[in-house]
Structures are given as structure tokens and as C-alpha cells.
Amino acid sequence: MQRELKREALLRAAMAAFHRQGFHETSLDEIAQRLGVTRAALYYYFQSKNDLLVACFERAMQLARDSLAKAKREGAHGREKLILFFKRYLAITEEHALETEDRLKLIEERDRLERELRALVKEGIRDGSIVPCDPKLAIFLMLGAVNWVPKWFSRKGSWTNLQVAQAAAEMLDRMLSTAPSANVTDDVRKARVEP
Amino acid sequence: MQRELKREALLRAAMAAFHRQGFHETSLDEIAQRLGVTRAALYYYFQSKNDLLVACFERAMQLARDSLAKAKREGAHGREKLILFFKRYLAITEEHALETEDRLKLIEERDRLERELRALVKEGIRDGSIVPCDPKLAIFLMLGAVNWVPKWFSRKGSWTNLQVAQAAAEMLDRMLSTAPSANVTDDVRKARVEP
Amino acid sequence: MQRELKREALLRAAMAAFHRQGFHETSLDEIAQRLGVTRAALYYYFQSKNDLLVACFERAMQLARDSLAKAKREGAHGREKLILFFKRYLAITEEHALETEDRLKLIEERDRLERELRALVKEGIRDGSIVPCDPKLAIFLMLGAVNWVPKWFSRKGSWTNLQVAQAAAEMLDRMLSTAPSANVTDDVRKARVEP
Amino acid sequence: MQRELKREALLRAAMAAFHRQGFHETSLDEIAQRLGVTRAALYYYFQSKNDLLVACFERAMQLARDSLAKAKREGAHGREKLILFFKRYLAITEEHALETEDRLKLIEERDRLERELRALVKEGIRDGSIVPCDPKLAIFLMLGAVNWVPKWFSRKGSWTNLQVAQAAAEMLDRMLSTAPSANVTDDVRKARVEP
DNA sequence: AATGAATGAGGGTTCATTCAT
DNA sequence: TATGAATGAACCCTCATTCAT
Numbered sequence: 049m050q051r052e053l054k055r056e057a058l059l060r061a062a063m064a065a066f067h068r069q070g071f072h073e074t075s076l077d078e079i080a081q082r083l084g085v086t087r088a089a090l091y092y093y094f095q096s097k098n099d100l101l102v103a104c105f106e107r108a109m110q111l112a113r114d115s116l117a118k119a120k121r122e123g124a125h126g127r128e129k130l131i132l133f134f135k136r137y138l139a140i141t142e143e144h145a146l147e148t149e150d151r152l153k154l155i156e157e158r159d160r161l162e163r164e165l166r167a168l169v170k171e172g173i174r175d176g177s178i179v180p181c182d183p184k185l186a187i188f189l190m191l192g193a194v195n196w197v198p199k200w201f202s203r204k205g206s207w208t209n210l211q212v213a214q215a216a217a218e219m220l221d222r223m224l225s226t227a228p229s230a231n232v233t234d235d236v237r238k239a240r241v242e243p
Numbered sequence: 244m245q246r247e248l249k250r251e252a253l254l255r256a257a258m259a260a261f262h263r264q265g266f267h268e269t270s271l272d273e274i275a276q277r278l279g280v281t282r283a284a285l286y287y288y289f290q291s292k293n294d295l296l297v298a299c300f301e302r303a304m305q306l307a308r309d310s311l312a313k314a315k316r317e318g319a320h321g322r323e324k325l326i327l328f329f330k331r332y333l334a335i336t337e338e339h340a341l342e343t344e345d346r347l348k349l350i351e352e353r354d355r356l357e358r359e360l361r362a363l364v365k366e367g368i369r370d371g372s373i374v375p376c377d378p379k380l381a382i383f384l385m386l387g388a389v390n391w392v393p394k395w396f397s398r399k400g401s402w403t404n405l406q407v408a409q410a411a412a413e414m415l416d417r418m419l420s421t422a423p424s425a426n427v428t429d430d431v432r433k434a435r436v437e438p
Numbered sequence: 439m440q441r442e443l444k445r446e447a448l449l450r451a452a453m454a455a456f457h458r459q460g461f462h463e464t465s466l467d468e469i470a471q472r473l474g475v476t477r478a479a480l481y482y483y484f485q486s487k488n489d490l491l492v493a494c495f496e497r498a499m500q501l502a503r504d505s506l507a508k509a510k511r512e513g514a515h516g517r518e519k520l521i522l523f524f525k526r527y528l529a530i531t532e533e534h535a536l537e538t539e540d541r542l543k544l545i546e547e548r549d550r551l552e553r554e555l556r557a558l559v560k561e562g563i564r565d566g567s568i569v570p571c572d573p574k575l576a577i578f579l580m581l582g583a584v585n586w587v588p589k590w591f592s593r594k595g596s597w598t599n600l601q602v603a604q605a606a607a608e609m610l611d612r613m614l615s616t617a618p619s620a621n622v623t624d625d626v627r628k629a630r631v632e633p
Numbered sequence: 634m635q636r637e638l639k640r641e642a643l644l645r646a647a648m649a650a651f652h653r654q655g656f657h658e659t660s661l662d663e664i665a666q667r668l669g670v671t672r673a674a675l676y677y678y679f680q681s682k683n684d685l686l687v688a689c690f691e692r693a694m695q696l697a698r699d700s701l702a703k704a705k706r707e708g709a710h711g712r713e714k715l716i717l718f719f720k721r722y723l724a725i726t727e728e729h730a731l732e733t734e735d736r737l738k739l740i741e742e743r744d745r746l747e748r749e750l751r752a753l754v755k756e757g758i759r760d761g762s763i764v765p766c767d768p769k770l771a772i773f774l775m776l777g778a779v780n781w782v783p784k785w786f787s788r789k790g791s792w793t794n795l796q797v798a799q800a801a802a803e804m805l806d807r808m809l810s811t812a813p814s815a816n817v818t819d820d821v822r823k824a825r826v827e828p
Numbered sequence: 829a830a831t832g833a834a835t836g837a838g839g840g841t842t843c844a845t846t847c848a849t
Numbered sequence: 850t851a852t853g854a855a856t857g858a859a860c861c862c863t864c865a866t867t868c869a870t
Contacts, residue, residue: 087861185407193387441829478866479830481867578781579781670854671855681841
């Protein structure tokens with residue numbers, strides 16, 4: 049059980065580092081030093097740097113799947129489900145540099161996730177909650193936006209992660225919504241009398 | 244002048260490679276081989292790999308500034324100017340991995356650009372074309388989305404770059420627009436970018 | 439006594455592995471796993487990998503000495519004694535990679551064995567059973583031939599170890615024998631080794 | 634042309650080192666230092682340590698083939714051809730540790746050589762110059778003996794390589810010969826009156 | 829008697845960089 | 850203007866070894 053804890057800590061450190069700097073830019077030394085151990089100690093928990101990346105990716109996927117499941121349960125309509133998902137989704141890994149064998153499995157998994165997300169967009173378009181658009185592009189834009197944000201709001205900002213997530217979700221919501229956005233737009237529309 | 248031409252070719256090759264694979268994943272050998280010269284020849288044109296990256300970044304910034312200037316001249320209101328800019332912006336560089344000295348200069352420059360973009364958001368909010376929101380976050384989201392897209396639509400897709408740009412612009416526009424969805428799209432559609 | 443048994447098993451596993459793959463190519467992990475224990479457990483029985491090698495070598499030497507003693511008792515003349523020895527000799531160890539201190543002791547021991555073998559050659563030359571030749575070279579050739587054989591007849595061949603030993607002994611015998619080929623073989627064939 | 638010379642020197646140093654210590658026991662540092670260069674410099678001439686080994690093996694094979702061709706031209710009968718070959722053959726490489734792809738090619742080549750040698754044994758048996766025996770075993774014994782010798786007569790001994798080769802060839806010859814060996818046996822047979 | 833966990837040294841490899849030519 | 854040759858630092862990884870438990 050001691051071991052699982054350390055492995056977990058290592059995994060978290062690796063996810064953070066890979067996310068911050070990218071896979072190739074992160075040396076095992078960095079990760080090891082952050083945990084106060086030697087580079088070689090990592091090999092007690094992971095067989096290679098690549099395996100570590102795979103584990104990070106799998107963890108991220110698992111978190112994403114969980115978020116998605118919960119969002120699908122709690123959202124009222126397509127758009128809401130989608131936005132709920134994005135509000136939870138924050139972990140990212142680098143899908144670069146995976147060795148071909150692992151790469152295929154992970155790409156497959158990632159594609160499955162994207163397919164589900166696109167399905168939500170279609171559902172939203174059908175039920176009238178989402179504006180007509182290309183689902184693939186919509187998802188890419190949102191993923192890009194979401195993946196990008198933490199690079200800027202890492203710790204320096206005065207915002208909490210929750211505040212960032214909330215505000216970002218509102219904007220992405222507006223990007224898709226057919227309704228005048230509930231939160232802020234209403235007030236605004238009134239303020240905007242003549243063009 | 245012969246030299247300028249070669250240097251220009253080198254810069255373009257580097258931008259393409261860095262953009263495609265990232266800075267650390269691109270070896271000077273790759274760039275050199277694509278130009279049919281030796282690795283060592285590059286040092287006749289650039290003092291280091293890092294200098295090459297700096298040059299790439301400066302070039303990207305210059306392209307961005309030009310796009311911005313044109314967009315400001317041609318857009319009718321804040322939102323339109325912004326969207327026009329994004330429709331032109333496509334070059335990306337890696338802001339990672341810069342050595343500290345250069346890094347500061349470039350970060351400063353990038354910040355100046357972002358400040359201007361944020362100013363446009365504020366202008367849009369004032370003139371009623373953009374929904375009230377946090378300008379910083381809005382810009383990050385849009386940059387993220389825009390920076391992410393080319394990773395997916397590289398070559399496989401059947402869309403042209405222009406089509407992608409058009410569709411993406413519409414969605415980002417909707418994210419900010421105070422106008423009802425339908426109209427918005429029309430506004431943007433008129434503000435075409437020549438190929 | 440439990441301990442001795444385990445130590446013996448370990449030694450045997452090490453001899454087999456070193457013999458099969460060489461000293462440097464065999465990791466302690468391999469040996470440990472074959473015995474179903476941890477790498478660290480080996481250190482309860484041997485102080486170091488090098489000590490393990492020394493023990494292997496000593497065991498091989500002991501086996502060789504026993505073979506030699508028996509051969510000297512049972513052989514009728516010099517050549518026969520020699521050939522009898524070779525028919526028994528099969529264990530090999532790596533004399534490489536010994537640390538200097540141990541190396542000297544082992545080389546000394548190996549030299550003693552070789553001296554005795556050379557003495558047998560001289561005896562054979564004197565008693566007329568062995569053709570005049572350089573004893574040192576003769577022994578090296580025979581050792582080389584014998585050490586080499588198991589690399590080829592490992593498991594694939596249809597021959598049993600005994601058959602190989604028999605046939606090889608005949609040929610080596612002929613290399614030294616003063617008698618016409620036909621007779622020689624008969625002499626040796628009678629001097630059987632029990633399985 | 635300068636390059637070919639250096640590459641040749643490197644190859645020779647590698648052959649010597651691999652032959653002396655084995656492949657795994659030889660570090661690239663050792664080879665590099667013997668040539669007065671850095672480890673990294675080797676990669677200018679060979680793509681990997683494994684490639685270096687492959688080159689060594691190919692060179693050894695080429696030398697063996699040349700020796701064989703000459704021996705077949707010059708020898709009068711099967712046995713003589715064979716013995717002539719062994720008198721020339723001295724270069725050895727480690728066939729261990731080749732990566733599977735290269736390994737197959739080289740094993741194939743080595744097998745071809747062995748097949749030819751075995752054919753000579755058969756020819757000798759047919760023409761009556763070689764005593765009836767298993768050709769495969771005979772070749773293995775001779776290869777083993779020959780491969781082993783240089784480990785002992787490296788430089789310390791007072792014998793020249795030529796003297797060693799001459800004496801070893803005589804002994805191996807006797808191992809196969811149907812005739813009372815010309816060189817020494819004749820005198821011997823006379824000396825040996827009563828058993 | 830044996831294990832889990834960690835270490836440190838060393839090895840192969842890549843790559844930006846330099847310099848004489 | 851460009852190349853051939855070489856370097857040194859950094860990286861990933863393996864493995865014998867240690868030590869508390």
C-alpha cells in the first residue's frame with residue numbers, strides 16, 4: 049500500500065511535468081528530484097519513460113471518462129451535458145511520442161471519447177440546444193481552448209481553478225448555445241440599445 | 244541577396260518543422276537535410292538553434308501584427324476586427340524552450356500582442372458587439388482553440404485551410420457575439436478573407 | 439543444512455546460466471527468478487556476483503580434478519588417461535571478468551590443472567602412446583575443441599551428450615595417437631564412461 | 634580517403650577488442666580511447682555498437698572466405714585443402730549479441746561456410762585422405778580448437794603466429810588423416826618398439 | 829531467511845555546437 | 850560558402866549492491 053501511494057505521487061508529478069513542459073522537454077531527473085529520489089528509483093515503479101507517459105495518458109482518459117459519465121447523468125440537454133463535461137475536464141497529457149504499439153491503443157481510446165463528444169453535439173443540434181455547426185470542428189475548438197488555458201492560469205493568477213473553469217464554461221457554452229446566454233447576456237442585451 | 248534568399252528558405256523550413264513537431268523534437272539535421280545541406284551550414288545563417296527559434300517567433304509575430312493591423316483597418320466594430328484577425332492568424336511557434344534572455348523579450352512582445360487583443364475585446368464590450376466577459380480569458384480561449392486546430396486538420400481532412408478558418412471563425416464569433424446566432428454568422432461571413 | 443541445499447541450487451543455476459550466456463550477459467535477476475526468489479536474496483548466500491563466479495569456477499575445477507583423478511586411476515597409458523579425462527570434462531566457466539585478486543588465484547589453479555594435463559601428454563610421448571608434439575599447444579587445442587562443442591550441440595541436435603562425448607573423444611584421441619586409426623578407436627571405445 | 638583509413642582503424646580496434654574481451658565486455662569508450670577520440674566520434678563511422686559488431690563479423694567472414702578460396706585452389710586433396718584453410722584462418726568475432734535481423738543474415742553466412750567445410754570433410758573421406766567420421770562434429774572440434782588458441786598465445790609466448798599456426802595445423806591434420814602423419818609420426822613409430 | 833525500496837556507476841545514443849579547411 | 854570531423858553534455862536505461870525491516 050505504501051508502494052501504491054508512491055506510485056500515485058510519481059504519476060501525478062509526471063502528469064504535471066509532462067503537461068507543463070511536454071514529454072520530450074521533461075527529463076526523468078526532474079520528476080525524480082521533485083519526489084526527492086534518484087532517477088533510477090523511477091524504474092522501480094515504471095518500466096520506462098514511455099510507460100510512464102502511457103500511464104499518464106490512461107489516467108487522463110479515465111478522468112475524462114468519469115467526467116463524461118457524470119455529465120451525461122446530470123445534464124438536462126446536449127449542450128448542458130457537454131458544458132458540464134468541460135467544466136470537469138482538466139487533465140491533459142501529451143499524446144505525442146508514444147511508441148507505435150501503445151499509440152494505437154490510446155489513439156483509439158481518444159477517438160472513442162471524441163466520438164462521444166461529437167455525438168453530444170449532434171444531440172444538442174437535434175434537440176435545439178446547440179446551434180447548427182460542424183461537430184468535429186466544434187469539439188476540436190473546445191478541446192483546444194480547454195487544453196490551452198492551464199498553461200496561463202497555472203498558479204500566478206489570482207483566480208482559483210474553479211473560477212477559471214466556471215468562466216471558461218460560460219464562454220464555451222455561449223459558443224454553442226442557441227439561447228441568449230442566461231448568465232450575462234441578458235443584462236447586456238438591455239444595455240445595448242442602439243447599434 | 245543570394246544569402247537572404249537562402250536564409251529565408253531556412254527560416255521557412257524551420258517554422259514548418261517546429262510547428263509540425265515542436266522545437267525539441269526537431270533536430271537541426273532534419274532541417275538541414277530538407278534543404279540539402281549539412282548541419283554545420285545552418286550556422287552560417289543562424290548562431291544557434293535557439294536563435295533560429297527566436298527568428299521563427301519574430302516572423303510569426305510580424306505576421307500576426309500585420310494581420311492585426313489589417314483587421315483593425317477593415318473591421319467595422321470590435322468583434323469584427325477580432326474575428327478578422329483570427330481568420331488570418333495561422334502561424335504558430337513554440338514559445339517553449341527559449342533561453343531566459345530571449346525568452347523575456349519574446350514574452351514581452353507576445354504580451355503586447357495579447358494586450359492589444361484584449362483591448363479589442365474591451366472595445367467590443369463597450370460598443371456592444373461583444374458580450375461582457377473577462378478579456379484575458381476570452382483571448383486565451385480563442386488562442387488555444389486556434390492554436391489547436393491545425394493539429395487535427397493537418398492534411399487528412401477534406402477541408403481546405405480556408406474552409407476551416409471560415410467555420411472556426413464563425414464559432415469563435417458566436418462565443419463573443421451579443422447578436423442572435425443567425426445574424427452573427429451573416430456579419431462574419433461578409434467579412435471575408437482573400438486566400 | 440537447509441541453507442547448504444539452497445546454496446547448492448543457486449550455484450547450479452548460476453553455473454548453467456553463466457555457461458549458457460556468459461558472465462556479463464547474465465543478470466542476477468535471471469538467476470534469482472529461476473529460483474523463485476528476489477535478487478536481494480542471493481546476497482544471503484554469496485557476497486557478490488563475482489564471488490558467485492568464483493564459486494562456479496572452483497566447482498568446475500573440483501569436478502575437473504575429480505575427473506582427472508579417476509582417469510589417472512583407470513587409464514592404461516598416458517593417452518588413454520587423457521582421453522578419459524576429456525570424456526568426463528564438460529563443465530565450463532568463464533575465466534573472464536574476474537576481479538584481479540580472485541583472478542590470480544583462479545588462474546593459478548587453472549594453470550595447475552593444465553600443468554597436470556601437459557604432464558600426461560609428456561608421459562604419453564615417453565611411453566609411446568602419444569605422438570611427439572608440443573604439450574602446451576596440444577592441451578590448448580583439446581580444451582578449445584571441448585569447450586566449443588556444447589555451444590553447437592546444445593539441444594537442437596539429435597545426439598545425446600554421451601554420443602557427442604564419445605565421438606569427440608575418438609577424434610581427439612586420433613589427434614594424438616601413435617597407433618593406426620582403426621586400433622585407436624577400439625582402445626578408446628573400451629574405455630567407456632558410465633552415464 | 635582519410636575517412637576510409639580511420640574507419641578501417643576503428644574496425645580493426647573493435648575486432649581486436651571484441652575478440653579479446655567479448656562484445657558485452659567491451660565498452661565503446663575503450664575502443665574510442667585506443668584511437669584517441671571520444672566515444673561520440675565512433676558514431677560518425679558506425680551507426681551503433683551493434684553495427685560495429687556486424688561490420689566486424691562481415692570482415693571476419695570475408696577473410697575466412699578468402700582463405701577458403703585460396704586453400705581450395707592450392708590443396709591437393711580434401712584433407713590438405715582443409716588444413717590449408719585452418720592455417721590461414723585466425724580472425725574471430727563474436728556471433729553473440731547480434732540483433733535478430735542482422736543475426737539471421739550472418740548465421741546464414743556462417744552456416745554456408747560450415748557447409749563448405751563439411752563438404753571438404755566428406756570429399757576427404759571419399760578420396761580416402763580423411764578417416765571416416767562425423768563431418769559436423771569434426772568441423773566443430775576444429776573450429777573450437779582454432780578459435781581458442783589465440784586466447785592463450787596472444788603475445789606473451791615466444792612463438793610467432795606462424796609457428797603456432799604451423800604446429801596447430803599439424804595436429805589437426807593428424808586428427809583427420811588416414812595416413813601415418815608425415816611430419817613426426819614416422820620417426821615416432823620407429824621409436825615405439827614394444828607396447 | 830528474505831524482501832521492498834533505493835542507489836550509483838556505467839553504458840549506448842543523440843544532438844547542438846565548434847573549427848580547420 | 851559550406852563541409853568533414855570531432856566534442857561534450859544530457860538523456861534513458863540497466864544492474865550490482867545495500868539496508869531497514
